[in-house]
Amino acid sequence: MAAVTLLSTKGLTKQYAGLTAVSNVDFELPAGQIRALIGPNGAGKSTFVGMLSGRIESTSGTVRFDNRDITTLPAHRRIAAGMAYTFQITSIFSALSVHENVALAARRASSRAVNRRVTDALDRVNMTDRQKHIASDLSYGHQRLLEIAMGLVQQPKLFILDEPTQGLSTSEIESFIQLIKSLAGDTTILLIEHNMDVVMAAADYITVLNFGEVLAEGTVEEIRNNQEVQRAYLGTSHA
Amino acid sequence: MIEQIRTSLFHLLLIAALAGLYFILPEYHSGVLARVMVLAVYAMGYNLLFGYTGLLSLGHALFFAAGMYGLGMAMQHLDLSSSLGILAGLITALIVSAVIGFLALRTSGVAFMIVTLMFAQAGYLTILWAGEYTRGDEGFVIQQSQRVLSGIDLSDAGNRYFAALVLFAICLFIIGWIVCSGFGKTLVAIRENEERARMLGYNVQRHKWLAVIASGVISGAAGAAYALLFGYVGATFATVQYSIFPLLYVLLGGAGTTIGPLIGTVFMFYLIDFSSELTNAYLLVAGVALILLTLFAPQGLAGELRKRVMPWLP
Ligand SMILES: Nc1ncnc2c1ncn2[C@@H]1O[C@H](COP(=O)(O)OP(=O)(O)O)[C@@H](O)[C@H]1O
Ligand SMILES: [Mg+2]
Numbered sequence: 001m002a003a004v005t006l007l008s009t010k011g012l013t014k015q016y017a018g019l020t021a022v023s024n025v026d027f028e029l030p031a032g033q034i035r036a037l038i039g040p041n042g043a044g045k046s047t048f049v050g051m052l053s054g055r056i057e058s059t060s061g062t063v064r065f066d067n068r069d070i071t072t073l074p075a076h077r078r079i080a081a082g083m084a085y086t087f088q089i090t091s092i093f094s095a096l097s098v099h100e101n102v103a104l105a106a107r108r109a110s111s112r113a114v115n116r117r118v119t120d121a122l123d124r125v126n127m128t129d130r131q132k133h134i135a136s137d138l139s140y141g142h143q144r145l146l147e148i149a150m151g152l153v154q155q156p157k158l159f160i161l162d163e164p165t166q167g168l169s170t171s172e173i174e175s176f177i178q179l180i181k182s183l184a185g186d187t188t189i190l191l192i193e194h195n196m197d198v199v200m201a202a203a204d205y206i207t208v209l210n211f212g213e214v215l216a217e218g219t220v221e222e223i224r225n226n227q228e229v230q231r232a233y234l235g236t237s238h239a
Numbered sequence: 240m241i242e243q244i245r246t247s248l249f250h251l252l253l254i255a256a257l258a259g260l261y262f263i264l265p266e267y268h269s270g271v272l273a274r275v276m277v278l279a280v281y282a283m284g285y286n287l288l289f290g291y292t293g294l295l296s297l298g299h300a301l302f303f304a305a306g307m308y309g310l311g312m313a314m315q316h317l318d319l320s321s322s323l324g325i326l327a328g329l330i331t332a333l334i335v336s337a338v339i340g341f342l343a344l345r346t347s348g349v350a351f352m353i354v355t356l357m358f359a360q361a362g363y364l365t366i367l368w369a370g371e372y373t374r375g376d377e378g379f380v381i382q383q384s385q386r387v388l389s390g391i392d393l394s395d396a397g398n399r400y401f402a403a404l405v406l407f408a409i410c411l412f413i414i415g416w417i418v419c420s421g422f423g424k425t426l427v428a429i430r431e432n433e434e435r436a437r438m439l440g441y442n443v444q445r446h447k448w449l450a451v452i453a454s455g456v457i458s459g460a461a462g463a464a465y466a467l468l469f470g471y472v473g474a475t476f477a478t479v480q481y482s483i484f485p486l487l488y489v490l491l492g493g494a495g496t497t498i499g500p501l502i503g504t505v506f507m508f509y510l511i512d513f514s515s516e517l518t519n520a521y522l523l524v525a526g527v528a529l530i531l532l533t534l535f536a537p538q539g540l541a542g543e544l545r546k547r548v549m550p551w552l553p
Contacts, residue, residue: 077440092430108441
């Protein structure tokens with residue numbers, strides 16, 4: 001399958017005073033793929049996707065998205081070009097209603113049929129009955145799902161999710177996997193995930209980061225049997 | 240859509256009530272209310288930036304004064320008519336707020352407060368410095384013969400009341416419309432969580448800049464109207480005090496509500512009026528009342544109303 005590349009980076013690097021969080025990463029993501037990005041805590045995963053979405057400025061390297069160089073584009077223009085992003089630490093409009101949270105995400109793309117699109121997106125995360133709730137009154141898990149709905153409603157070409165299942169219940173994780181799979185084909189997904197069950201169940205392909213560098217890439221099977229990956233994981237408290 | 244209609248209806252009722260009040264109130268109070276409505280417009284402009292966008296400026300007197308001096312200087316030195324004077328005031332406020340907004344928005348938070356304060360102070364000093372034309376501290380009077388707008392004599396108390404009401408009504412509808420629009424909701428999103436708004440694809444910086452401009456022009460409209468209706472232009476209106484007033488009005492009345500600025504202005508005006516009758520230490524009375532209010536109604540009067548009984552309040 002000669003899939004089109006939706007997103008790629010060359011030599012992408014982020015240096016914080018003295019510390020290289022992401023080092024010289026070449027990365028390629030074909031359109032339609034569900035890609036998991038894994039690695040121990042502090043490996044540079046959040047920093048890496050932050051540089052894709054423009055939230056974090058890169059020190060050097062380039063990013064291409066949808067056939068153009070977006071390295072110098074500010075974050076809001078990258079999002080407008082078809083990316084959606086959910087934060088590792090839930091970031092929603094706490095004081096506003098669930099409906100308005102999703103509507104804000106929907107309206108930027110197009111002000112037409114907002115209500116219907118909001119309802120559709122909330123339906124996909126099973127939250128239609130909570131439209132009128134104030135976001136801060138929701139449980140932690142529901143706040144995470146709300147943020148996912150805010151991404152879905154934008155119908156992004158690329159959906160970047162930073163540890164979305166953190167804090168979800170087992171049944172919520174199960175529905176999340178179904179949700180991600182249902183997007184396959186239309187939406188390209190870049191998923192940072194600690195829960196290996198989710199990775200195994202949902203991902204087509206895996207990239208492993210360690211100390212800011214790509215340690216390995218491959219199918220679920222290949223990664224599972226990779227000695228280096230096992231060693232990297234055993235070296236930390238995370239499995 | 241429903242929201243837009245409900246908001247408009249609510250505002251229409253309020254304006255009808257204000258019109259009716261003129262015929263009920265004794266002359267003293269309708270005179271106060273005319274002044275209050277103009278200052279409430281100033282507070283509404285301030286509220287757009289502070290209450291809806293979450294940007295605390297300490298330099299709005301500059302925009303108020305821009306409108307006031309834009310109109311005053313044009314009428315005094317260029318001999319323009321009232322209507323062209325209003326236009327000159329609005330354009331001055333537009334230019335000043337566009338420039339100040341562009342510069343001040345390079346900062347945020349406390350730095351934004353300080354920078355706006357400094358700019359306003361610079362504006363005030365400029366007015367004093369150009370005393371030859373502005374008559375500095377002393378200010379100047381706009382002649383009664385000039386204060387005529389399309390044949391209506393604005394120095395007449397009744398005409399003045401209804402002119403103030405028309406201005407108030409126009410601004411209230413503009414604000415109501417902004418607040419219900421996608422633009423207004425984006426401002427609220429920026430106030431609530433700027434990073435999230437940016438990462439939903441909104442150009443946060445540009446929205447803030449437009450908010451400063453809209454806020455500045457409305458404040459300038461109030462300044463121009465104040466000069467025209469009350470016939471005086473003076474540097475007092477460019478002082479820090481006049482930057483603090485709209486903040487107080489809005490805090491008291493309810494930040495981020497359309498009617499809060501009016502409520503806050505009425506309240507402050509009568510509070511000072513009433514307490515200065517009781518005692519010389521009227522500022523103390525006013526201060527205590529303010530403290531009580533912030534303790535028991537931290538969201539302002541209209542904010543509490545919205546929280547307790549009228550959740551739909553725009
Ligand atoms: N703003 C920052 N300033 C300094 N160091 C940072 C900053 N953000 C992240 N880091 C460091 O960069 C490294 C990578 O962090 P991060 O990308 O959050 O890792 P991950 O998401 O894989 O857990 C960590 O060592 C972290 O401490
Ligand atoms: Mg992380």
